[in-house]
Amino acid sequence: MAGQGVEAALKLNEMYRYIAWRLALIVPTVLAASTVIFLVMRVLPGDITLVISGDVAVNPEVRETLREELGLNDSLHIQYGRWLWSMVNGEFGGRSLESQEAIGSMIGRQLPVTLLLTGYTILLSIVVSVPLGLLAATWKDRWPDRLVRVATLGGLALPHLWIALLVLLGLLLLFRWSPPIIYDAPWTDPWSHLQVMAWPTLILAWEYSSHLVRVTRSSALESFNQAYVTTARSKGLPGYVVVLRHVLPNALIPSVTMVGLQIGMLISGALILETIFGLPGIGRGLVRAAISRDYPVIQTLATLLVVLSLVVNLVVDMLYRVIDPRVSYSVDAGH
């Protein structure tokens, strides 16, 4: 017993070291990513002073003074340094050049919307895709499997934008109804929130869960052919017990990996759907900032997405251990 306790403590220690190592890696990764984002944005042509002015002719002298006022005439390393400093001194990127809003406050109101949308999507996708994947594998090449495969094929092939437009049009034509046009947080008006969020969540979840269903199905099929499943069956265990106890844990690891890998896809889908469904999230903010060449906003939001992506992947790695206790972590060899 004592030996087992020591071994468990050692494993735990190893895991903490691994987490610390991964967290430490985030810093140079984010720094490198932010530098690339900064340089790419400066290489792109465009001038925010003209975007701000709108569709009118602007006195060249005024435009130059505005560039001076916005700090755009400073050398690149000074601009980058200023932005970097603002990221660590609490200003969180400074202010938007276009709207003059503090970027920290911008993120404070946009991030919850995007997190809720992606959170609902992930939750719904997991709830739906694991049972469907197992169902398809269990009934391989029979009608439930075929039905699931057709549905997932649709989810993978049809673009969000197109589905969103069809959904809106369908609701209008069939019910003379459209989702509310003002976004409410779940804690202010849950019913309105549900009506607004349901449609983009369903659209995103269709694609997201399609990936998960296919991976779960493949992994489950592989597990079905393993000796330990044959053994379990030969012991006379009921089919559902075999699936839940022996097939599911092994099928889950690739699915969890897929959850992490597809986060980027999920966020890019949110960018489009937030605009169409009028959700004031980070995706819509990022699109707007990119069009306007609002440099500090793009840099900050894109860096935030990089951090989010790294953290989600770290969490996914941690989940392996929860799903399969045999998994061990090592700083030298990854997990």
Next chain:
Amino acid sequence: MLANRGDPPAGFDPLRTSSIALHHIAGALFGPGNLVMRCRENMYAVCPYLASSWTTNPGFTEWTFTIRDDVHWHDGTLFTAEDARFWLELAQFGATVGDNVRAPAYFKGELGDIERVEVLEHDRLRVTFSHRNPHFLDVLANPRFKIAHPRHLMQPQIKQGDVSVNPLDVDLVGLGPFTLDSYARGSVISIRRFDRYWEEALGGMLPYLEGIDYVMIPDPFAMDVAFRSGRLDGGARGQAHYLTAERKEGYVRDLGDDVFFAEMEGGNFRLAFNVLKAGPWQDPNVRRAIALWIDKRASIPSALGGFGWTSPDLGPPNIPIPRHFINWPKFDAGELQQKRAEAQQLLADAGYAEGFSMGHLCRGLNTIPCEFLKAQLAGLGINLRLQIVDEGEWNRARVSLDYDSQEGRLTPSPIPEGTESVYGRYSSSPDAYAKHDDARVEDLYRRLREALTFNQRVELWREIDRYLIVEQTYVIPIAESINVVPYRTHVNGLVIPTEDAHTHTDFATVWLDRA
């Protein structure tokens, strides 16, 4: 409830931006004008607004305004001549505190060379120019020039070094008929009736509505769906949100008499050449050939969504008395077949019988007019290479010399003199549609500015028209587009601006008549 195409930029600052995303809302918050405004019953005339009267000296170098004594900011502070001076100085000179510099208004160049602004008494303001400025009122009545800068709130901040303070920083305290109730960024701006607003109409004190909610809907399709399902009383103003003929048909089919359409001038569709870049288009005969070849009437269904009319001239969108400034019948009014034969001859004489290739800077926001031009010029043997760019690159390239031709869709100042910013020499007007360095154009505009009588102005304006369009063909006016905005039939009392979507956005005279 009205749609707005997005959050207003630049902290709601009309000194910074002419964006319709701000100006659709700005009229209600800041009022339809400044000291003067475009008249509600006739937008081609100038009416008093915050100034009750004005005078000028015989040389047009001094303009003196008498300010109304019953105008209040939304926080209850009385509006005085000092406030007007603060605003004009901020627009003309910007601000400098230590190393911090605030840029003047983007329209600084249009106001003229203001030398100083003085308060004579608490209600009298004098603006002095270093040169004669007989058309100052016409310029000042531009609906984009709104007073949104309460001196008592902004001046202390500027003195402390916060030179970039904007109206949003002071909670949008304005002078308009509505006051801010709440603003959920990215979602909705709610404004409510300002009880101390001073303007009267036959129906009583303005405004009639208790309030308006502007909902941010960046996607035009989403706006259509929301309107047609009854969630909106009116659509948004702005490119892409304006209806096309096809979308309008959908509204009519689904809503019948429950919808009506406000139609207003939508800017122009032109082809402008960069003659400072080497190429066959440097030859005026080649440009003239292209002008004669294009089927302008075909552009309306093909390029402008079915709404528009063929351009009579270069005319600015809302000149005070338009018919006098328009050459009618328009240039090149002959039969298309004849004009096309002439075009081919001109091109052959210029040595380009086999045609040539020309680049065309095309704004990605609306590529259909570019496609139309490409198809049209193909018939003349010209390969129009479209360079489709996003807004960022469009804004850079249109003021550069990197391209061969472009459409040029900026809005010039609404008086003939103001159009120099889009037709003038590149050296002084880098925003100009066509890039040329023609000293004669500069001279014509100088003479126009100095003309005192109406007839002199008309004559000079027509000369500029002929020179730019026919003799040199730096610009080819193709058609004027019409912007169409849907409103529910229960929306009454709208002042629909015929010529400029930025005008009369205060909605003060609107009331609802729901059955």
